[in-house]
Amino acid sequence: MSGTEASAIHQSSSFGNAPNGWRIDRIRDHLGRIVGGEWGEDPAESDEGTEIAVVRVADIRGLEVVEQNLTIRRVKESKLPGRIIGERTLLMEKSGGGEQNPVGRSVLGRKLKVRAICSNFMAKFDCGPSVTPVFIAYLLDALYNCGINTAHIQQTTGIQNLRVFDYLNTKVAIPPHAEQERIASYLDASCAAIGAAVAAKRRQIDTLASVRERIIESAVIQGVNAKVPMRHIGEDWIAEVPAHWGVLRIKRVVSRIDYGISESTEEEGRYPVLKMGHIDRGELNLSDLDFVDEVSDDLLLETGDLLYNRTNSPDQVGKAAIFRGKKADGITFASYLVRLRANHRIDPYFLNYLINARGFLSFARRLAIPSVQQSNLNSTRYGRMLIPLPPIGEQKAIRQLLDAKTADLASVVAGIEAQITTLLAYRKSLIHECITGQRRVPETAPNGILVHG
Numbered sequence: 001m002s003g004t005e006a007s008a009i010h011q012s013s014s015f016g017n018a019p020n021g022w023r024i025d026r027i028r029d030h031l032g033r034i035v036g037g038e039w040g041e042d043p044a045e046s047d048e049g050t051e052i053a054v055v056r057v058a059d060i061r062g063l064e065v066v067e068q069n070l071t072i073r074r075v076k077e078s079k080l081p082g083r084i085i086g087e088r089t090l091l092m093e094k095s096g097g098g099e100q101n102p103v104g105r106s107v108l109g110r111k112l113k114v115r116a117i118c119s120n121f122m123a124k125f126d127c128g129p130s131v132t133p134v135f136i137a138y139l140l141d142a143l144y145n146c147g148i149n150t151a152h153i154q155q156t157t158g159i160q161n162l163r164v165f166d167y168l169n170t171k172v173a174i175p176p177h178a179e180q181e182r183i184a185s186y187l188d189a190s191c192a193a194i195g196a197a198v199a200a201k202r203r204q205i206d207t208l209a210s211v212r213e214r215i216i217e218s219a220v221i222q223g224v225n226a227k228v229p230m231r232h233i234g235e236d237w238i239a240e241v242p243a244h245w246g247v248l249r250i251k252r253v254v255s256r257i258d259y260g261i262s263e264s265t266e267e268e269g270r271y272p273v274l275k276m277g278h279i280d281r282g283e284l285n286l287s288d289l290d291f292v293d294e295v296s297d298d299l300l301l302e303t304g305d306l307l308y309n310r311t312n313s314p315d316q317v318g319k320a321a322i323f324r325g326k327k328a329d330g331i332t333f334a335s336y337l338v339r340l341r342a343n344h345r346i347d348p349y350f351l352n353y354l355i356n357a358r359g360f361l362s363f364a365r366r367l368a369i370p371s372v373q374q375s376n377l378n379s380t381r382y383g384r385m386l387i388p389l390p391p392i393g394e395q396k397a398i399r400q401l402l403d404a405k406t407a408d409l410a411s412v413v414a415g416i417e418a419q420i421t422t423l424l425a426y427r428k429s430l431i432h433e434c435i436t437g438q439r440r441v442p443e444t445a446p447n448g449i450l451v452h453g
Contacts, residue, residue: 014148018173019437028168030136032126035082036094037118040073049076053116055085057093060107062195063137065091067112075117083117085109088127090137095121097153097160104149104162106140108133123164131174134184135435139172142435145428173437183434186441194427201416201423208416212281212409213358219398220354221388236386237359245390251383253351255343260333261292261299271295274333276309279321281406282356286331295332299339302327304348306340306355318364322352350395353402354387 013024028034043051053070060066065085085091089109097103109116110133118124127133143149152167153160175183221238222230229243241247261273269291278285284307301307301323308320320340325331333339342348354360367381390398433439 013173013436014143014170015146015172015432015436019175019440022173022175022437024171025174026169026171027136027139028165030128030131030174031090031168032128033082034123034125034164034168037091037120037122037124038075038079038083039120040075040079043072043074046074049074050080052080053114055091055107055109055112055116055118055122057096057105057119057121060091060093060105062191063106063108063141065107065109065112067114070114070116071119080117083124085112085116085118085124086126088133090125090127090133090140091118092123092125092140092162092164093121094123094162094164095159097162102147102150103153103160104144104167106137106144108137110134125168130177132177132180132184134188135180138184138187138431139435142428142432143170143172145432175437179441182441182443187431187434190430191427194423194430198420198423201420204416205413208409208413212406215405215409216353216402217357217359219402220350220357221359223390223394224398224401233386237363238386238388241388242390245388247386248389249383250385250387253343253346253387253389254340254383256339256341258299258339260335260337260339261295262335269293270330271300272329272331274301274307274331274337276334276336279307279309279319279337282319282321282352284321284323286325289331292332295330299332300327301325301329301331301333301339302341304342306342306348306352307333308338308340308355310336310338318355318361320352320355322349345392346389347392347395347399349399349403350390353399360385360387 012018018024038054040049040052040054051072051074054073054075055065056071059070087110091107091109093103093105095103127136148170149162149167152163154163155161174180221241223242223245225242230240231243232240233247234240238247271292271294272286272289273292274284274286274289278289303324303326305323306320307323309317323331340351342351364382364385367385389395430439434441
């Protein structure tokens, strides 16, 4: 450790050794009363009580509450004392969670400009005068990221419940008040800089996704040769196509359509089952599959089969993905997916790009087509949608070109995502080091400058 860091360490907290001058206490010793939240009643169905904003777990973003679109509920006046969120308030998720995101996240109330309470899935407490609320928020964030909260979780009927009082009995090292303020200001500025960098990189990913969409859209409608003559179509989602291309209804290129299985899944089953969440940008993610014991042979996927999502989810409806495996793999699909099998007129990989093209997908959604009728496209609006049809050789050439271009873009995106992962890991590490005293924030450290120990 450098001269600016901890010296002569003697004390021990839940994080291990702590610097001299830091006091070991239970977290709750520095908090006011811990109060459960209230959900109240729907204002449209009750006129008893006061209309008030209620913060839910879904409103948590990092260490802050997102104020936009807060839920308004009607709550009895007798339930409000002690529950109103103030500048020194912290909220803690006490029920909910899941395997990937266990219960126990905490959030500050400092930026809320409206009168609000928290829901019954959260607990509310105010920080006492001996601590800085922002410091305590970062302290709880560090505890959460270390998994210390998991020792205080009970789980029944699929819902995790945090023993809040036991968790807040955790012993931690608390620095003098002035040092808490320095740490809080330093982390606020540093985390804001990291957050801005992450946001910029996510915008880059969004831009690349738009580039990918434009490349696919152009290729499946206009081809890849800009010099060929075009002819006007002006129907559905197609303005014009190369003059030598055909245009026909999608039902003319599909030889078979099937719904998936509806049986409940079993961990010990023999056949893997693909679901809605396994479709991503025209490809299938084959991880985290469920299984079934029995499947009809004709519902096993074959090379080139397309799975179309008929769910009503606005973000997912209409998306498709192509199966690149073999029937011998024994993989089937769930009932809210529909299998489309291409006939001899169209390359299935070209069809996959076409169905996922922005214009096609947008037009299908505007027609409110969440599903495809089993075994019959003739009577459906989906089946009557127009698609461009290049000669089969040109379809394959377009598909190969798009495979190469989308792979290049995917590689760039993967690199940016790796950078985001590194930044978020650094944020966690920085918070942990400052909160535990492994990195000391000197009195002269300017806000926003990442001081390395």
